[in-house]
Every structure is written in structure tokens, then in C-alpha cells.
Amino acid sequence: MAAQAASTIRELQRRYLFPSVITYYEESLPIESARGCHAFDFDGNRYLDFFGGILTISVGHSHPRVSAAVRRQIEKLVHVSTLYPNEPQVRLAEKIAAKTPAGAGLTQSFFTNSGSEADETAVALARMATGSGAVIGLRHGYSGRTVLARQLTAQAPWRGLDDEMPGVKQAHAPYCYRCAFRLAYPACELACARDLEELIQTTTTGRVACFLAETILGVGGFVVPPREYFEVAVPIVREHGGLFVCDEVQAGWGRTGDRWFGIEHFGVKPDILTMAKGTANGFPIGVTVTRPEIASKWKGLTISTFGGNPVSCAAALATIEVIEEESLVRNAAVVGAHLEDGLRGLAEKYPIIGDVRGMGLMRALELVTDRKTKEPARKAILRIFEETRRRGLLIGKGGLYGNVIRLSPPLTVGKAEVDEAVRILDESFAAARA
Numbered sequence: 460m461a462a463q464a465a466s467t468i469r470e471l472q473r474r475y476l477f478p479s480v481i482t483y484y485e486e487s488l489p490i491e492s493a494r495g496c497h498a499f500d501f502d503g504n505r506y507l508d509f510f511g512g513i514l515t516i517s518v519g520h521s522h523p524r525v526s527a528a529v530r531r532q533i534e535k536l537v538h539v540s541t542l543y544p545n546e547p548q549v550r551l552a553e554k555i556a557a558k559t560p561a562g563a564g565l566t567q568s569f570f571t572n573s574g575s576e577a578d579e580t581a582v583a584l585a586r587m588a589t590g591s592g593a594v595i596g597l598r599h600g601y602s603g604r605t606v607l608a609r610q611l612t613a614q615a616p617w618r619g620l621d622d623e624m625p626g627v628k629q630a631h632a633p634y635c636y637r638c639a640f641r642l643a644y645p646a647c648e649l650a651c652a653r654d655l656e657e658l659i660q661t662t663t664t665g666r667v668a669c670f671l672a673e674t675i676l677g678v679g680g681f682v683v684p685p686r687e688y689f690e691v692a693v694p695i696v697r698e699h700g701g702l703f704v705c706d707e708v709q710a711g712w713g714r715t716g717d718r719w720f721g722i723e724h725f726g727v728k729p730d731i732l733t734m735a736k737g738t739a740n741g742f743p744i745g746v747t748v749t750r751p752e753i754a755s756k757w758k759g760l761t762i763s764t765f766g767g768n769p770v771s772c773a774a775a776l777a778t779i780e781v782i783e784e785e786s787l788v789r790n791a792a793v794v795g796a797h798l799e800d801g802l803r804g805l806a807e808k809y810p811i812i813g814d815v816r817g818m819g820l821m822r823a824l825e826l827v828t829d830r831k832t833k834e835p836a837r838k839a840i841l842r843i844f845e846e847t848r849r850r851g852l853l854i855g856k857g858g859l860y861g862n863v864i865r866l867s868p869p870l871t872v873g874k875a876e877v878d879e880a881v882r883i884l885d886e887s888f889a890a891a892r893a
């Protein structure tokens with residue numbers, strides 16, 4: 460009966476959804492329910508969720524505090540549109556203003572429903588505020604699925620169509636494992652960041668609207684820039700009149716450990732910051748937050764019907780309160796370091812692991828067939844996915860070549876669960892090698 464439910468869901472999906480709605484595994488895995496760090500399929504199998512709905516389940520599935528806040532809000536007010544102020548929206552905006560990086564002055568928010576819209580809003584605003592059209596993204600970056608976001612996304616598999624929009628350039632990524640300049644940090648002297656000067660001088664009028672960068676390249680495979688990257692890159696952009704748009708869709712809300720936002724580890728203050736995913740523990744929300752003088756530069760009327768939806772905002776407020784009260788930003792650092800130790804242990808055992816990287820509870824393993832040539836292990840990763848599924852562990856995939864395992868459990872995860880995940884990975888690597 461249960462197995463039948465799963466196969467019915469698969470069949471309905473195949474028939475009625477776009478085939479572009481990709482799923483993991485040879486046979487997709489319909490999920491019936493989830494609680495805390497676990498998800499359950501229709502056969503009652505339990506999975507330790509180490510991808511958290513793509514870094515979205517910040518405080519565990521169906522956290523009781525978030526569920527209670529949502530229930531209360533649903534009984535009171537579900538929707539009136541932004542034409543009427545609602546309390547959860549303004550309270551959330553107030554909370555966001557208090558949490559954004561100290562001294563950056565990011566106090567005014569615009570609410571939408573997704574990361575794509577948050578980035579789209581940021582870039583449109585940067586263009587209006589500066590009067591320039593040129594937008595610089597990063598190679599290996601990901602911004603979403605609107606036309607602009609696809610154009611900013613610098614990974615062929617996610618692009619689909621050729622250049623759909625002019626004015627978007629991509630700088631070299633701070634991807635040390637696959638350095639475009641074939642240099643090694645720190646002797647490289649941040650050649651990738653310094654190249655922004657030439658990129659701007661040669662491909663724009665010399666004036667730019669903004670540099671949009673993820674703090675950690677998420678879909679790109681949790682690529683962590685060197686510590687000084689933004690300190691070198693951002694002043695170059697500013698010298699050419701551009702704003703720094705920091706995409707914290709994946710790295711925000713404590714995910715990187717010890718800081719609320721990833722960029723706070725890098726000593727640079729953004730002009731505009733975008734968030735989505737983990738903000739409301741699974742309820743749809745996108746946020747673009749900036750300084751008042753930039754926010755006031757928006758030209759023309761604008762509205763987001765569902766933006767600032769009271770239910771999503773109530774969920775976000777409860778999520779942030781749980782992160783505060785349960786000290787989850789610290790937990791992400793402590794348990795994240797424990798996860799890193801476990802992954803480094805695996806790398807000593809399995810040569811297929813070419814690189815271990817990440818911060819906090821955002822950790823990745825880049826798989827290669829040969830550590831010298833760094834040939835992406837595209838096939839082996841599929842086998843490891845099947846093996847981890849069989850053993851009850853959900854993991855994520857990333858990287859331009861689809862050869863990076865991404866691990867991002869809820870921030871509530873403990874060391875025991877990390878040990879279980881590392882044990883399952885260990886067994887899965889061994890099985891995939893056999």
C-alpha cells in the first residue's frame with residue numbers, strides 16, 4: 460500500500476509536472492513527512508536529512524515553535540497584500556535590521572517570495588541607484604531562475620538559453636581548488652579578485668552598477684573564498700561606482716557558524732544583502748535589505764503581491780527566535796567543526812575525495828577520479844548517492860560538473876547525528892569503491 464503511494468506520486472509527477480523538475484536518485488524518493496533532522500518516505504523508512512531541503516530547514520523540520528506561530532497567524536490574517544501594513548512584516552523587517560552586519564546600515568527591506576526575486580530586486584535597485592547597467596557576477600555562481608538570475612548564473616547546465624540579457628559579466632571565481640590562474644593561495648596574491656579591474660576596464664564603460672557575489676558559492680559546490688578575497692574585490696568595484704550586493708541566500712542566518720551572515724567572516728560590509736531559503740524554515744520568502752539612501756532610489760511603482768506575506772513573516776520571526784534562543788549560530792560552528800573532522804578522516808581513506816571545504820554547517824566533498832588531474836568523478840557520485848539513500852542519509856549535489864557532495868543539515872543537528880552521517884558516508888564510499 461505504502462509503496463504504491465510512492466509509485467503513484469512518481470507517476471503523477473511524470474505525467475503532470477515539467478520534466479525539468481529534477482529529482483535525485485535513479486528512482487525518485489517521495490517524502491511523506493519530516494520532523495527535526497529526519498525525513499520519512501512512504502514505506503516508513505527514516506532518513507537523516509543532511510541537505511535540509513537545500514539549506515532551507517534552519518531549525519529542523521516542523522519545529523514546534525515555528526508551527527505554532529504559523530497556526531496562530533493563519534487564524535488571524537493570511538493575506539492582504541503590501542497595500543496594507545501587516546504586523547509580522549514590519550516586525551520581521553525590524554528584526555532583520557538588527558541582525559544585518561554591524562555598521563553596514565542595512566535597515567530597509569523589500570520582501571518577495573524567493574532568492575531569484577531577492578537577487579533580481581537587488582540588481583534592479585543597484586542599476587537605478589547608480590545609473591549604470593553593468594552587473595558583475597561570479598563564474599560558478601548561482602542566482603536563480605528569472606531571466607536576470609539565469610544570466611547571472613555562471614554554470615552551463617543551469618543556463619538553458621544563450622545570452623538572454625546584455626550587461627552581465629562574470630569575474631573569475633575564488634575557487635582555489637580549480638584556480639583559473641593555476642596559482643596557489645596565498646602566493647597568488649588574490650589574482651582572481653585583482654582581475655576585476657581588468658574585467659571592468661575591458662568589458663564595461665568603466666562604470667558598473669554592482670558586483671553580486673555569494674559569500675560561499677553554494678550551487679557551485681560550497682566554494683569558500685580566501686579570507687582577503689572581498690577586501691580586495693569590493694574596493695575595485697566601488698572605485699568604478701558599483702555597489703556590493705552580497706547574496707546570503709545559502710550562507711545567511713548562522714549557517715557558516717559564529718556569525719549571522721557569511722560576509723561577516725570576511726571584513727567587508729555589503730551595500731545590499733539578499734536572503735531567502737533558511738529565513739523562514741521552509742516558508743517562501745525572499746528579502747532584499749539595504750541602506751535607506753539606496754532603498755529610496757527605486758524608480759517607478761513596484762509591488763509584490765505575496766511579498767511580506769504575514770504567514771511567511773511569522774514563520775521567519777519564529778525561526779530567527781529559535782536560532783537565537785537555542786544558540787544555533789554557535790552550534791553551527793561547533794558541530795560544523797566536528798563534521799569537518801569527520802570528513803577529513805574520510806578524505807584520508809578515500810582518494811576519490813579531492814577536496815574538503817566549507818564553513819560551519821555548510822560542508823562539501825569534491826570528488827575526482829584522480830587527485831592529480833582533478834577529473835570530476837561524475838559517475839561515482841551517482842553510486843554514492845544510491846548507497847547513502849539505502850543507508851538512510853540524504854545528501855546534496857553541486858558543482859559545475861555535478862561532482863560535489865554538499866552537506867547542510869539543520870542548525871539544530873548534534874554531534875551524534877554527524878557521527879551517524881559520517882559512518883554512512885564511510886560505508887557508502889567503501890561500497891561504491893567495491
Ligand code: PMP
Nearest residue numbers: 573574575601602603677708709
Ligand atoms: N541565490 C543563491 C545563492 C541560491 O542558492 C539560490 C537557490 N539555489 C537562489 C539565489 C535562488 O533562489 P530561489 O530558488 O528561491 O529562487
